[in-house]
Amino acid sequence: SFSLRLNVAAEDGSDRLVSSAGTPDTQYRFRGLTPGRYTLTVRAVNSQGQQGDPASTQFSIAAPAAPSFIELTPGYFQITATPRQAVYDPTVQYEFWFSDARITDIHQVENAARYLGTALYWIAASVNIRPGRDYYFYIRAVNQVGKSAFVEATGQASNDAAGYLDFFKGQITESHLGKELLEKVDLTEDNASKLQQFSKEWQDANNKWNAMWGVKIEQTKDGKY
Template structure:
């Protein structure tokens, strides 16, 4: 329309061919950039975070623009150059193996309409840290694999003879090696299974025994590899045995009673387990499940606990205690400052009169300094003397 931003009043009335006009109808509207999102609700999922922004007052003409970053952006003016643009809509989900549990991720969201865009609003969140739920997710994903289905099936020994006939085997006596390869090519992809058994001598005349099973698929010129290797070789002059696994995902499943839930799953440099018994644990940080966590211990030594029952000794230099009850004796060796005290608080000071030879004689001056921020009542009880005259007859 070309109208500048602002508040407008529109009045409309009907008019007939004779020029007669009806009663006017009036409405108000505005042409403004939208308000910033009032809140951004982040819902954690398994390798997923969903952002749902909301306005303080609902406006159906407003949508939201979503930007994403794996690190915090200190200056929101740099969002468009430092963050990744996701899209525009009413909500947005980010998912994938890179959305790892225990790691903070940042969303930068702004409101948009036909007039303009609001400022960015930042929100940070994490994926779900429910280990049991992740194991269930892995159970479902792994159960759909041809590999898992093949492992769970019993081996039919009657088919081994035909399958072995299709296998290419090479034996190299000079290197003491047996290599078996099965390969298949289909248009732009190929798959190969190779088993290698090798005994070799290194430059120090030390023998090494190696077994390797490698599975490789090449698609569109990109190789994808999985493998397992076992071997014994000398390292720093001492024999060392190794078992190495190469895969995007490693899982162990106990098939007892038809179980298909993995004992553990390793994926994306993270390990997911259900029950763990450890004699000793060394960890840079510890965080309990829940959002927010009920317990955390950071590398800086900051301990956060929503409800703690501590029966041992506590040593602290500073801190704040709210609604605390001291059941037994308390010793305060420093200065105590209190705004309010309920109950009796008494300070007693004794002062001896000067002595003249063997009896008290003279006066005592008491000085009280009014150096406190509260009223005090001073009570000096009367001093009574009672005695008899003593006469020396010697």
């Protein structure tokens, strides 16, 4: 069996006993713990009640630290935000907020920015995310205890003109030229019908892009995405 003692660090630097217990199992659950820094000491106990040498470990129950680094990866009409912690913590995820304009008062993020979701990283995707201008992510770490402060990150979509042409390859239709052509070309009934169909297809595609404000990507239990 095992003898367990759980101490928490007090404000004066001393340790205060929170709980002590004995168990024949290799697992034990402490309940009702409040935020703080804890030290768990375990001793093996034989059938005569003799105890072995103690083994100790420390752990904290606290809201996570703010992300130490945020990587922004540009794409075509999209930006991928990937936060990092200074020390890896598997219990941490991130809240993602997005804004077209910089928010000077970090305390106003929840009022002024758009909430995207909670995940390990996020792809903000929309035809409204265009090259040549700044967009702002506000990201904070979260766990079951609480949330960190927000961290700001500024990024832009890709400015690769050739890449955008490849991206739209096959999607540029007569509808893009319709207004100019109507001034110069006397359309037959058949051509006018085709132009209307092209215009409808492009509008449908554009609406789908506008609906793709965010793509949530979470980590599965086996560590894959």
